[in-house]
Amino acid sequence: MSHRFNILLFDGFSNHCLANMVEPLRAANTLSRQSLYEWRFCSVDGESVQSSSGLAVTPDVALTDQRGDVLVVMPSYGFLQLGKPKTLRALLAAAKRHAQVAGLDTGSWLMARAGLLDGHQATIHWDELSRFEEAFPAVDVVQERYVVDGARLTCSGAMAAFDLALALVRKDHGPLLSMEVAHLFMSRGRSDHYALPMQTEDTLVNRALAIMQANLETPLSITQVARKAGCTQKRLETRVQADLKTTPQALYRRLRLNLARRLTEETEQSIAEIASRSGYENASAMTRAFKAEFGQTPSAFRNRV
Incomplete structure (x- = not known):
């Protein structure tokens, strides 16, 4: 059975971060010749979003009612302006419909603003660590490339997203496939x-x-x-x-x-x-x-x- 990822994009998301999460999953499918992973691109309202470098993406679906194994939250730039009640409500509701929630780059900030990281260990882009720790005292903030704490996953940036994806492949399908995926990109x-x-x-x-x-x-x-x-x-x-x-x-x-x-x-x-x-x-x-x-x-x- 495939692991389903719903990837929640916001205006200003990082192409690099997105590719480093999705491409290892795609490679795992390719190398295994099985549909181990599937993914959909979402936005809160289903409207088109634009990356930090100007790439326009029309999501497959709106976030509403989407269910899956992992919800990936990917705001990147402009994350401080995203914590509006409507967005936070949508994120909280979606979290209940997914087994895990992952914040990539500054996605940790949005997760924390919604209360999804309270009592959890988490990281964020290292430029934001001090401010993140001060803003969210209920979060156990650590300076790591990525953190897996039960149902909450966080990583510090685009390169770390690749490491997190490999870790997920390793957990789901063993170290040999994870090593082969890493090798493919080398x-x-x-x-x-x-x-x-x-x-x-x-x-x-x-x-x-x-x-x-x-x-x-x-x-x-x-x-x-x-x-x-x-x-x-x-x-x-x-x-x-x-x-x-x-x-x-x-x-x-x-x-x-x-x-x-x-x-x-x-x-x-x-x-x-x-x-x-x-x-x-x-x-x-x-x-x-x-x-x-x-x-x-x-x-x-x-x-x-």
Whole structure:
């Protein structure tokens, strides 16, 4: 079942902030080949809004009666003038129809003005921290990139919105997909289809990831990967499980199949050649693994694309 986001935009919203929230969700859908997330753009009255850089957006719907998993509040510039009774009433009513409410950038201020952050830990754009803390003593204000406190989510700006989106993907669908989404946005479109190294927060796992990605066409055994990473196979298995909730074997297979998927989508190479470049001895073995991972054969995937 999809997680539904209703994104409440106000005049002066940040394009950067909006993209950094929505694009990771879109990427999670793309990488998983499932509709894990869906979103609608809203305004309080359904009327068109304009971003800080002049991009006009006609919302899908008015906020009235919209329900979902996450209501994202995105005012950005001009937020001090938005706390009018009509807007606050609409925000309070909408909060009751959503499991969580997220304030991006200065959205925290509007949430706090509506009383939605009382008793919660929250952050805001760091230029506003002192004023925010003084204005709302019932809020536990902290200087963090983003804060998840139960049903209340807040972040400090556009770049932090990306971090928050990744955190939501990680919570909903695990650390491996979250890492792959982050990796997708690090890609530089290299012509050889071998992307920049994936990274996680564990140094040892990063070493193993780099070794695996350098040896996709001729895979190593996990014992060899561990030896090159400077540890035992048992230690590597423990650290990968703790950090990515999977095994080194499954992680290595996922990396090889992700390469196969990119080659299938972006090149006209034969399935046999793709299998060879992905470390499979024959096309049949790669096709079986590809279907088990992505739910369809490489040929069917290519035709669909």
